[in-house]
Amino acid sequence: MDYFDRFAVPHPSPAIYASMVAIGLTMIAVVAGITYFKKWGYLWREWLTTVDHKRIGIMYILAALLMLFRGGVDALMMRAQTAIPDNGLLDGQHYNEVFTTHGVVMILFMAMPFIIGLMNIVTPLQVGARDVAFPRLNAVSFWLFFMGAMLFNISFVVGGSPDAGWTSYFPLAGNDFSESVGSNYYAISLQIAGIGTLMTGINFIVTILKMRAPGMTLMKMPMFTWSILITNFIIVFAFPVLTVALALMTMDRLFGTQFFTMANGGSDMLWANLFWVWGHPEVYIVILPAFGIYSEIISTFARRNLYGYNSMVISMVAISTLSFIVWAHHFYTMGHGAMVNGIFSITTMAIAVPTGVKIFNWLFTLWKGKIVFTVPMLYSLAFIPIFTLGGVTGVMLAMASADYQYHNTMFLVAHFHYVLIPGTVFAVLAGFTYWWPKMFGFMLSEKIGKWSFWFIIIGFNVTFFPMFITGLDGQARRMYTYSESTGYGPLNMLSFVGAIGLAIGFALIVYNIYWSTRYASRNISNDPWDARSLEWATHTPIPEYNFAVVPTVDSTEAFWDSKKKGFKLFGGKVEKIHMPNNSGVPFIMSCIFFVWGFALVFSMWIIAIIATIGIFACMIHRSFEKDHGRYISVEEIEETENKLRGAK
Amino acid sequence: MKIKWALLTILFTIATVLTGCDNPLMVLDPKGPVAATQADVIMISIWTMSFVVLVVMVLYIFMIMKYRASKQRDDYEPPHIEGSKVLEIIWVAIPILIVAFLSVVTVKTTNEVEATPKGYGDQEPLVIYASSSNWKWHFSYPEEDIETVNYLFIPTNRPIEFKLYSFGPISSFWIPQLGGQKYAMSDMVNTLHLAADVPGEYMGRNSNFSGSGFAQQTFNVNALSAKEYDKWVDEIKATAKPITEEKFNELLKPGHVGQSTYTGTHLEFSPAPEGENAGHDHGSSDTEENDSKDTHEEHSEHSNMNHDH
Ligand code: HEM
Ligand SMILES: [Cu+2]
Numbered sequence: 001m002d003y004f005d006r007f008a009v010p011h012p013s014p015a016i017y018a019s020m021v022a023i024g025l026t027m028i029a030v031v032a033g034i035t036y037f038k039k040w041g042y043l044w045r046e047w048l049t050t051v052d053h054k055r056i057g058i059m060y061i062l063a064a065l066l067m068l069f070r071g072g073v074d075a076l077m078m079r080a081q082t083a084i085p086d087n088g089l090l091d092g093q094h095y096n097e098v099f100t101t102h103g104v105v106m107i108l109f110m111a112m113p114f115i116i117g118l119m120n121i122v123t124p125l126q127v128g129a130r131d132v133a134f135p136r137l138n139a140v141s142f143w144l145f146f147m148g149a150m151l152f153n154i155s156f157v158v159g160g161s162p163d164a165g166w167t168s169y170f171p172l173a174g175n176d177f178s179e180s181v182g183s184n185y186y187a188i189s190l191q192i193a194g195i196g197t198l199m200t201g202i203n204f205i206v207t208i209l210k211m212r213a214p215g216m217t218l219m220k221m222p223m224f225t226w227s228i229l230i231t232n233f234i235i236v237f238a239f240p241v242l243t244v245a246l247a248l249m250t251m252d253r254l255f256g257t258q259f260f261t262m263a264n265g266g267s268d269m270l271w272a273n274l275f276w277v278w279g280h281p282e283v284y285i286v287i288l289p290a291f292g293i294y295s296e297i298i299s300t301f302a303r304r305n306l307y308g309y310n311s312m313v314i315s316m317v318a319i320s321t322l323s324f325i326v327w328a329h330h331f332y333t334m335g336h337g338a339m340v341n342g343i344f345s346i347t348t349m350a351i352a353v354p355t356g357v358k359i360f361n362w363l364f365t366l367w368k369g370k371i372v373f374t375v376p377m378l379y380s381l382a383f384i385p386i387f388t389l390g391g392v393t394g395v396m397l398a399m400a401s402a403d404y405q406y407h408n409t410m411f412l413v414a415h416f417h418y419v420l421i422p423g424t425v426f427a428v429l430a431g432f433t434y435w436w437p438k439m440f441g442f443m444l445s446e447k448i449g450k451w452s453f454w455f456i457i458i459g460f461n462v463t464f465f466p467m468f469i470t471g472l473d474g475q476a477r478r479m480y481t482y483s484e485s486t487g488y489g490p491l492n493m494l495s496f497v498g499a500i501g502l503a504i505g506f507a508l509i510v511y512n513i514y515w516s517t518r519y520a521s522r523n524i525s526n527d528p529w530d531a532r533s534l535e536w537a538t539h540t541p542i543p544e545y546n547f548a549v550v551p552t553v554d555s556t557e558a559f560w561d562s563k564k565k566g567f568k569l570f571g572g573k574v575e576k577i578h579m580p581n582n583s584g585v586p587f588i589m590s591c592i593f594f595v596w597g598f599a600l601v602f603s604m605w606i607i608a609i610i611a612t613i614g615i616f617a618c619m620i621h622r623s624f625e626k627d628h629g630r631y632i633s634v635e636e637i638e639e640t641e642n643k644l645r646g647a648k
Numbered sequence: 649m650k651i652k653w654a655l656l657t658i659l660f661t662i663a664t665v666l667t668g669c670d671n672p673l674m675v676l677d678p679k680g681p682v683a684a685t686q687a688d689v690i691m692i693s694i695w696t697m698s699f700v701v702l703v704v705m706v707l708y709i710f711m712i713m714k715y716r717a718s719k720q721r722d723d724y725e726p727p728h729i730e731g732s733k734v735l736e737i738i739w740v741a742i743p744i745l746i747v748a749f750l751s752v753v754t755v756k757t758t759n760e761v762e763a764t765p766k767g768y769g770d771q772e773p774l775v776i777y778a779s780s781s782n783w784k785w786h787f788s789y790p791e792e793d794i795e796t797v798n799y800l801f802i803p804t805n806r807p808i809e810f811k812l813y814s815f816g817p818i819s820s821f822w823i824p825q826l827g828g829q830k831y832a833m834s835d836m837v838n839t840l841h842l843a844a845d846v847p848g849e850y851m852g853r854n855s856n857f858s859g860s861g862f863a864q865q866t867f868n869v870n871a872l873s874a875k876e877y878d879k880w881v882d883e884i885k886a887t888a889k890p891i892t893e894e895k896f897n898e899l900l901k902p903g904h905v906g907q908s909t910y911t912g913t914h915l916e917f918s919p920a921p922e923g924e925n926a927g928h929d930h931g932s933s934d935t936e937e938n939d940s941k942d943t944h945e946e947h948s949e950h951s952n953m954n955h956d957h
Contacts, residue, residue, distance in 0.1 A: 092860035165857050171834065172817035177782075177859060262834040262921075268818060269833075302715070308731035333820060333830045335838035338762040342755040349750055353743045359704060360739040361731075366711035369726045373716070381712065388704045392697035399750060401757035402689040404828020405675045408820055408855040472690075474674035474824040476855040479863040487671070 006602060010160045010180045011093050020157045049582040051135035053120045054542060056142045058439060060117030061432065063146055067110040068425075070153065072506060074102035076499055079463070083496035085484040095480030096163040097182070101156070103166030104186065108193060109149040111286040111420070114428040116145075116200055119228045119289060122435060123204060125535035125542070126225045128213025128551045133206035135580045136622075141196040141203065143590030148193025151597045155185035159602065162186040165478065167279070168249070170260035170271040175253055184601040187249045192597050194242050201235030204228060213534070215553040219313070222533040222556065223306055226313055227292025230320045231285050237324065238281035245274035254603060269334060276327035284323040287419070288316060290427030291358060294380045297434055298362050300531045301377035302369030305557060308361040315354035322351045332400045333407050341400035348398035355391055359384065374529070375449035379430035382457050383422040390418030393468065408478075411471025417464045429456075429509070437528050441541040442520040444512050452508035459501025466491035466498075532560040537569055539644040545577045545632055548641050574637050580629045589618035674824040679846045679871070681765040682827030689757050696746060761827065765843040768807035773841070776802070777811045777913070777920055780819035780832045780854055782902035783861035788913035792881045795891050795914060797899060799868045799907045803877035804847050810840040813920050815900055820856035823869050829855055837922045844871035864904055884909050893917045 009016055034040055047055060077098050081090045090098065124132055132138050155161045160180035164173035173183045208229045212221070221229070249271070251257040258266040291312075299306040306312065328336070328344040362384060371377070393415040397403050406412055437443050475488050482488050527536040537559045538547050549570040551558070561567040596611035598604075671677075676691075678684040713719075760766065764773060777788040778800075787796045802808055812821050812832035821840060822829035830840040832854075844850075854865040872880060891910035896918060899905060 092863060096857075096860060163860075169818055169857075172858060177817055267835065269835075302726065303717075304726040305728050305730075307729060308736055311731065311736050331831070333828070334833070335830055335836070338755075338759045341758050342751075345754045345758070346747075346751045349747045349754075352747060353740060356700075356743045357736070357739060360707075360735075363704070363707045363711055364729075364731075364735070366715055368729065369711075369715045370717045370720055370724055371712065371715050384708055385701075385705060388701055392700055395697060395747075395750065396690070396693045399689055399693055399754040399757075401754060401761050401828070402686055402693060404761065404830070405683075405686050405690065405824065407829060408822075408857075469673065472673040472675045474851060474853075476822075476853060478857040481863050 006181070007158050009157065011091075011097075013094060015094075016157060023157060044584070045582070048587045049139075049584045051131075051139050051580050051582055051586075052544060053124050053132050053135065053138060054439070056138055057117045057120030057122075059142060060113045060120060060145070063149060064110050064114035064117060064428075067105050067113070067149060068506065071102050071105040071110055072503060074098045074105070076503055078102065079492075079496040079499040081480060082482070082492045084493060085482055085486070085489045087481060090480060092480050093163065096165075096478070097156075097161035099478060100162045100165050100168075100182075100186075101152075104152065104162070104190070105149075106420075107166065107282065107286065108190060109145075109152065111424045111428070112197065113145055113149075114432075115231075115286055115289045115424070116141075116197070118293070118428065118431045118435065119204065119231075121439060122431075122535055123225055123228050124207060124211070125438075125538065125546055126222045126533050127208060127211060127216060128534050128547060128553065129207060129211040130546050130550075130577065131580065132203055133210060134203050136583055136586060137199050137203050139583065139586035140589065141200040143586050144196030144199075144593060145193045147590045147594040147597070148189045148191075148196065151192065151594055151601075152185055152189035154598075155182060155189075155601075159185070167275060168271075169275075170249075170252075170268040171262060173249070173271075174261050176261070181601050184250070184253055187246045187253060188597045188600050191243065191246045191250070192593050194239055194246065197235060198239040198243070201232040201239065204232045205236065208232075213551045213553050215558075219310070220553060220556045220558075222292075223295035223309070223312060224289070224292035224533075227288045227290075227295075227316060230316050231288045234281045234285050234288070234320050234323065238278045238285070241274055242278040242282075245271065245278065248274075250600070254600065269331075272331050272334065273327070276330045277324075280327045280330070281320075281323045283416075283420070284319060287423040288320065290383075290423050291316065293427045293431040293434075294362065294383060295365075296531075296533065297376045297380045297430055298365050300434075300529055301372045301374055301380075302366050303372070303530075304365055304367075304369040305532075305560075306361070307364040307367070308357070309556060311357050312361055315357040318354040319351055322347060322354075326351065329398055329400075329403070332403050338400075345398050345400045349395055352391060352395050359388060359391075375444070375446055375453060376430040376434040376529075378450065378453050379426040379433075382453075383426050383430075386418060386422040386426075386457075386460070390415060390420075390422065393418060406471060408476055409471035410467040410475045410477055413477045414464045414467035414471060417460075417467075421460055421464075426456075434529065435535070437524055438535060438540055438542065440517075441524070442516060442522050443524060443528060444516045445520065448508055448512040448515060452505045452512060455501050455505030455508060459498045459503075459505055462498030463495050463502055464498070466494050527563075532557045534559050534569075537562070539641075541644075543640050543644065545579060545637070548574050548577075548637050574634050574641075576634055577632045577637065578629055579632060581627055583627070585618055585622060589615060592618065674851070678825060678827075679848060679850065680826040680842060680844045681767060682761050682842050683825055685757050685760055685766070686828055689753060692753060693750060696750065700743075700746065762841070764807050764809075764841055768805075768843055771807055773807040773809040774803065775809045775811060776800070777813075777915060778821055778832065779813050779815060779914075779920070780821070780858070780865070781815035781900045782817070782859060783854070783865040784899065784905055785821075785852075785854070785865070785867045786899070786914065787867075788915050789881075790913055790915060792885075793912060794881065794884050794888065795910045795912065796884075797905065797908045797910075798866075799870070800852060801870045801872060801877060801880050802844060803874045804844045804871045806874065807841060807843045810842065811920060811922075812838040812840055816902075817858040818856050819854040819858050819865070821852070822855040823850055823852040825850045826869070826871075831856060835921055837920050847871050847873055847876075859902075861902070861904055868907075885911055 034043060050056065077090065081087050081095055160182045162182035162185055164178055164183055168183060168186055171177055208225060248259040252259055258264045260266050260268055260271040262268065295306050295312065326344060326348040328340065329348045332341045397406055397412065397415055433444055433449060470488050470491050524540065526540045534551055537551060549572045551569045552571055555561050558567060558569060562569045592611050592614040596608055596615060599607035599611055676687050678687045775790060779786045785798055787800050810821060812830055814832040814834045819832045820829045821832050826842045826844055830838050848871055850869040852867045852869045854862065888909040888911050890912045891914055896914045
């Protein structure tokens, strides 16, 4: 093949050319804009080199929102293609690329980073810390995720997209059946982003275990922090499996090993097992933080403490443990017999018990409360019935004998969207609206927020409910077309209409951000929602050092108690504060990772070797570097504090 | 809230009217004992789960209606309530009972659908090898010594034992009205037991994504009475050409082909990946060539624990 030919997309279409042009123009516009406004210095100093957990969190969320729209456009394309029978909008190959990208982007580059973004912003504040345990590692994590996402996204215009599903089952994803570089992109970009995630896991476990405010014992931590702690334990146990699986996959695809092929002792079942040993815990990685977010929001807006705190914690621990022993429910039909399937059915259904405990606890948090229907609360309340539907259909799927009929059908697609969307998307939207004033110092419009809420809720149900029915009527998932005689037409059309409703809802969120940025009042208090946990105890906007004085805590709701019972949060006096210095190395190293990944995708060994050396050079540089951070003096702190207090 | 539920109800009604009335949903319209068992399990789980949903919804609506701020005095201060042992025990115990009940149902029925179909135990099953290649289905009838491509004729009232494997990516063999699916993989043979009670034409397809031609990887299933089935077999034997290795290799090439019929089966020159050294390595170091029947038995034991011949 000619050197340049391999960068060409194997199945070009007008959409791809249009995207190439759009990407090119956007890049030119961005570069020109930054140059014109002379913002390169600002961008470098304040954002690209930052180690501040709040800024890193904001960058995570920004990237996640972008990816939500990328994945959303894919979703619309799929629904448009299947809206009518025998539609010719997309061909089979293109549809396969679209749903593969959609799945990967939504789970790994939207849901995860959105959650990690919120946890970056909120967790240190909630535990009363000044930063995360390893601020610089945190920057590395973010940039690795970002570069992984970028690498995955350019597959659309350079060399070809992955097309074997987000599960990339072998042998389909092997060289024999997937010749383009698409699956190389999958293996390598997920690897880069995954390493970042693993480091985040370690970072936040240490942060939560070691940096809590005095008096905050484990059983006094806010529920969101609890959910984050447990999530990060799952990350640390699950992600190494993905790392290994992807490494084997890379070797199969690039170096001709045969771990997952059928010849020479390889086994396609090994891939399925490794994938789901990571994959099932992964869905809890994106759902448990949502449980934390909802717990905070429901108790804030029911104006009551969380019901059954202890059982909430215990149930999350139980869910996280169980999540590791259910993976085979994804392939009951692989032929491991009634005994194995029976065992996995039971472990899977067992998860319903702790999940039920949580649902009832949330319901009883509303009991005797005084419910205010703000936008974050609306999402949280909508979550309860919708997630219940998702959960009960999950129990139905868990029953092996019946799953032989649901497996790989639209019923499954409906189920997992009924858990993932209320469980993750509503949660991050709720959390994002809830914590927005902390991040930016003004509120998002409640009115526009409610409009987008209703579009999203109704659109969601109209999109996904019909899939339960077409699934039971024999419509398999991942089918890009079907014939008129199947009778699936009308319900698929209904789904498409719902998807448009959803799209309008998401577009309204962007409009809301635009509108509120321009017009919303900047004159808000530090605690605009009358909330209960420590992140609301500091100023809005939050100073770099979070708390001038480290708070002391003596209950699960110390901030609430300080407001209602006069408990003194900030007893100590102001002292100089140690903060880490910004560093360009995380960004630079991640850029080299990007080059490394790109070179590997196309088997350009020389570049790959040079990049590998570059990566090690960055690490060596770090280990010889003497950077002990800096101190913020007492005067400087007092000045900042006075200014922030004066603003109110 | 009210608007939402009204809309949901409307949606649900439309959806059921659209599909439910004139022709029942395929999975819930079984034409054989396996699919019937599965439809029963599905209905049992739907009813059980409706109870759960109902309880949650009643509590939910009650809480939201009763404790909204707009319904309360301005100076009302919600109390601090830690939780309640009694209530928490109730909502742990009842779900455990429900899960236990569903577990019993699952284990029992899973054993059932993995074995020779109910009521057919005394009959010798008809063995059909069903193999997939991009993006076709090949059906070999060793007993009759014939082979079909992309369509399947079976006798009613006789247990059928499908031997599933693949010449390419993982595929899933599925005839919704006769019973749930199982994977066809390249390195092992899976066994799927089905039977048809009612003569008729049914839809069969590959339901596991296998590349760009996957959507059209379907096959027709024709269930005939024993007499008609025998007549069909005789007809094929009289009219069809033998399958040659050459012809078969041509069929294996990726792409779609129509239906066709042959005498003989491809098992003679391209045997199914059964037995000891069939790619799917169980770690046995036994290199001795076993009688193929024995190894086959052994393999089925392994992959299908509750399967009795
Ligand atoms: C926003 C509206 C969304 C719509 C309209 C939508 C629609 C779809 C459709 C049509 C499919 C393909 C079904 C098929 O043919 O097999 C799909 C697959 C999938 N979706 Fe979504 N989706 C949405 C949001 C999400 C979100 C938020 C997530 C995750 C957090 C998600 C995760 C997935 C996954 C993992 C798959 C499977 C991909 C695969 O088969 O490899 N989706 N979605
Ligand atoms: Cu799972």
